[in-house]
Amino acid sequence: MNRRIRLIFGLMTLCIIGTNAFQGYWLWTTYQLNRQQFTRNVQDALLLVFRQHQVTETNRFSAKRPDTPPSPKGSQRSPMVPGTPPRRLSGVILLASENKKRVDLAALSVAYWAELHERGIDTRFWLDTLKTQPLEIPIKQNKLSNQVVTLLVPISSAKNQFVRSSFETPTFYLLRRMGWLLGSSAFLLLLTTGSFLFMLSTILRQKKLSEIKNDFINNMTHELKTPIATVSAAVDALRHFEALNDPKKTQLYLTISQNNLQRLSDLVEKVLNLAVEENRELVLRPESVDLNKIVHELIQVHQLKAPKPVMFQVDIPKETYVDVDQIHFTNALNNLIDNAINYSRDKVTIGLTFKQNTQGWQLAVADDGIGIAKTYQASIFDRFFRVPTGDLHPVKGYGLGLAYVRQVIERHGGRVSLRSELGKGSEFLLKFDTKNDTYVYSLTD
Numbered sequence: 001m002n003r004r005i006r007l008i009f010g011l012m013t014l015c016i017i018g019t020n021a022f023q024g025y026w027l028w029t030t031y032q033l034n035r036q037q038f039t040r041n042v043q044d045a046l047l048l049v050f051r052q053h054q055v056t057e058t059n060r061f062s063a064k065r066p067d068t069p070p071s072p073k074g075s076q077r078s079p080m081v082p083g084t085p086p087r088r089l090s091g092v093i094l095l096a097s098e099n100k101k102r103v104d105l106a107a108l109s110v111a112y113w114a115e116l117h118e119r120g121i122d123t124r125f126w127l128d129t130l131k132t133q134p135l136e137i138p139i140k141q142n143k144l145s146n147q148v149v150t151l152l153v154p155i156s157s158a159k160n161q162f163v164r165s166s167f168e169t170p171t172f173y174l175l176r177r178m179g180w181l182l183g184s185s186a187f188l189l190l191l192t193t194g195s196f197l198f199m200l201s202t203i204l205r206q207k208k209l210s211e212i213k214n215d216f217i218n219n220m221t222h223e224l225k226t227p228i229a230t231v232s233a234a235v236d237a238l239r240h241f242e243a244l245n246d247p248k249k250t251q252l253y254l255t256i257s258q259n260n261l262q263r264l265s266d267l268v269e270k271v272l273n274l275a276v277e278e279n280r281e282l283v284l285r286p287e288s289v290d291l292n293k294i295v296h297e298l299i300q301v302h303q304l305k306a307p308k309p310v311m312f313q314v315d316i317p318k319e320t321y322v323d324v325d326q327i328h329f330t331n332a333l334n335n336l337i338d339n340a341i342n343y344s345r346d347k348v349t350i351g352l353t354f355k356q357n358t359q360g361w362q363l364a365v366a367d368d369g370i371g372i373a374k375t376y377q378a379s380i381f382d383r384f385f386r387v388p389t390g391d392l393h394p395v396k397g398y399g400l401g402l403a404y405v406r407q408v409i410e411r412h413g414g415r416v417s418l419r420s421e422l423g424k425g426s427e428f429l430l431k432f433d434t435k436n437d438t439y440v441y442s443l444t445d
Contacts, residue, residue, distance in 0.1 A: 005203055005204070005207065008200075008203065009200060012196050012199070012200070015196075016192065016193055016196055019189070019192055020189060023185050023188070023189060026185075027178070027181065027182065027185060030178060030181060031174060031175075031178065034174045034177060034178060035148075035170065035174060038121070038148070038170055038173070038174065039148055039150075041116075041119050041121060042116065042121065042125070042148065042150055042165060042167060043150045043151055045112065045115045045116055045119060045121075046112060046150050046151075046153060046163075046164075046165050047153060048115060049108065049111045049112045049115050050108065050153050050163065052111065105127050105128075105129070105163075108127060108163070109127050112125070112127065112165065113125075121173070122173070123167055123168060123170050123172075123173045124167070124168050125165050125166065125167045125168075126165065126166045126167075127163060127164075127165050128163070128164065128166070129161055129162065129163050130152075130161075130162055130164070147166060147167060147168060147169060148166070148167040148170060149164060149165075149166045149167075150164050150165045150166075151164065152164050208379070212382070212384050212385055212386075212399070213384075215384075215386055215399075216384050216386075216399065220267075224264065224267065226260075227260035227261065227263045227264040227267075228260075228264065230256060230257075230260045231256075231257045231260050231261060231264075234253040234254075234256050234257045234260075235253075235257065237249075237253055238250065238253055282328070282407055282408065282411050284324075284325040284328060284411055284412065285325050285327075286323045286324055286325050286412075287323065287324075287325070287326060288321045288322070288323055289321065289322060289323075289324060289326045289329075290319060290320065290321055291316055291320045291321070291322050291354065291363070292314075292316045292317065292318050292319065292320050294326070294329070294330055294333065295314060295316055295333065295352055296314070298330070298333055298334055298337055299312045299314070299337075301334075302337055302338070302341060306341055308341070308344070308346060308347055308348065309346075309347040309348075310341055310347070310348055310349075310350065311347070311348070311349045311350070312349075312350050312351075312352070313349065313350070313351040313352070314351075314352050315351070315352070315353040315354060316352060316353070316354040316363075317354065320354060322361070322432075324412055325408075325412070328408045328411075329408060329412070331404070331408070332404065332405045332408040332409065333365070335401040335402065335404060335405050336365045336405060336428050337350060337365065338401070339401060339402070340365065340367035340369055340426070343369050343370050344367060344368070344369035344370060345369070345370065348367055348368060348369055349367065349368050350365070350366070350367045351364070351365070351366045351367070352364070352365055352366075353366070359433060359434065360431065360432045360433040360434040361431075361432055361434070362429060362430060362431045362432065363429075363430045364427055364428070364429050364430075365427070365428045365430070366425065366426070366427035366428075367425050367426055367427075368424070368425040369425050369426060370422070370423065370425075371420045371421050371422040371423050371424050371425050371426055372387065372418070372420040372422065372426055373387070373422045374422075377418055377420060380402055380418060381402050381403055381405070381406040381416070381418075382399075382403060383399065383400060383403040384399040384400065384403075385399050385403075386399040405428075409430055412432065413432065413433060414430055414431055414432040414433070415430075415431050416428060416429065416430050416431075417429045417431070
């Protein structure tokens with residue numbers, strides 16, 4: 001079973017890692033493609049706006065030069081189509097630029113912003129002019145800041161002056177463009193991972209339930225064998241050892257058989273009623289009872305029947321009245337005290353401490369017994385759960401006592417918690433909130 005669980009866990013982990021890695025690679029590739037498209041868009045937008053700006057300036061310059069000779073008959077102007085490279089642009093419409101000291105960057109920026117807006121690009125940019133020797137260089141990207149810088153566009157071939165645009169990191173802009181891709185991918189990854197974790201928790205829970213079932217069956221087997229073996233021995237004694245001729249022995253064996261058959265009947269009845277009790281809602285009849293009196297009555301009972309020395313340390317004021325169901329609350333305390341006695345060494349000290357504050361009141365039941373390992377503390381209140389000891393249970397039971405305690409306390413509007421250390425003892429803390437209008441406490445001096 002453990003080997004299969006490890007195999008399933010390993011395979012599912014590989015599947016999750018592989019799926020996440022593939023999704024991550026796909027998203028990264030998509031991001032890079034969008035970044036390249038962004039770079040092409042801002043470059044094309046700059047060239048288009050600059051051409052339009054140059055044409056405007058050229059027409060304005062030609063209007064101021066009436067002596068400009070007309071174009072020779074049959075000559076054709078070079079078309080200004082999108083995609084015209086910078087070198088060709090510099091040989092076609094640089095006349096106005098060479099006769100102007102500088103390009104109007106403000107007007108160019110406004111036109112560039114409008115063109116970018118039409119293309120759906122709303123990230124910040126800067127336009128600047130500079131001098132450099134190469135007429136055309138590749139797009140540069142700042143590796144540290146992840147900025148995008150466009151190609152240099154020539155504005156004066158004589159002075160080697162160029163204009164370019166720089167963009168701040170377009171990461172957030174690109175992620176917004178990929179919003180639905182990121183959302184759907186994150187949803188699928190969370191769904192896949194969540195399904196895997198849910199399946200793994202279900203498998204582990206089924207494994208735990210299987211262990212509890214086996215432990216319960218082993219315990220029940222011992223409980224059933226004991227009365228059956230006793231009755232069988234009594235019947236054999238009556239048949240083979242002439243016990244029938246002795247009325248006293250006959251009565252003794254019959255009484256033993258009857259008691260064990262009754263025990264067996266009670267055991268079967270409990271098993272048959274387990275399913276019914278699990279679905280039946282616990283009905284409480286709260287009343288004002290003296291907590292100190294209940295505790296001392298339980299102490300008297302356990303001191304009489306305890307098979308070992310038991311010392312009680314009680315810190316509960318006299319006439320401490322609480323509104324609880326007396327029968328169920330007493331049974332819950334009885335279970336806690338009984339467990340403290342059973343799961344201890346040759347002698348045990350049990351402390352019962354009452355405290356109150358503005359939020360409510362609490363009762364602590366502590367012992368110096370064998371304690372409970374941290375591995376099992378989270379499951380100690382589950383039905384049928386008992387700390388695994390193989391098929392040997394020195395303390396007889398069905399794993400229902402602490403589950404009943406939690407049910408009673410929670411039905412009273414409280415909560416129960418455990419603090420335990422293996423080899424040093426356990427403490428069960430019953431907390432009740434006075435904000436609950438039905439179950440409150442009151443003290444009288």
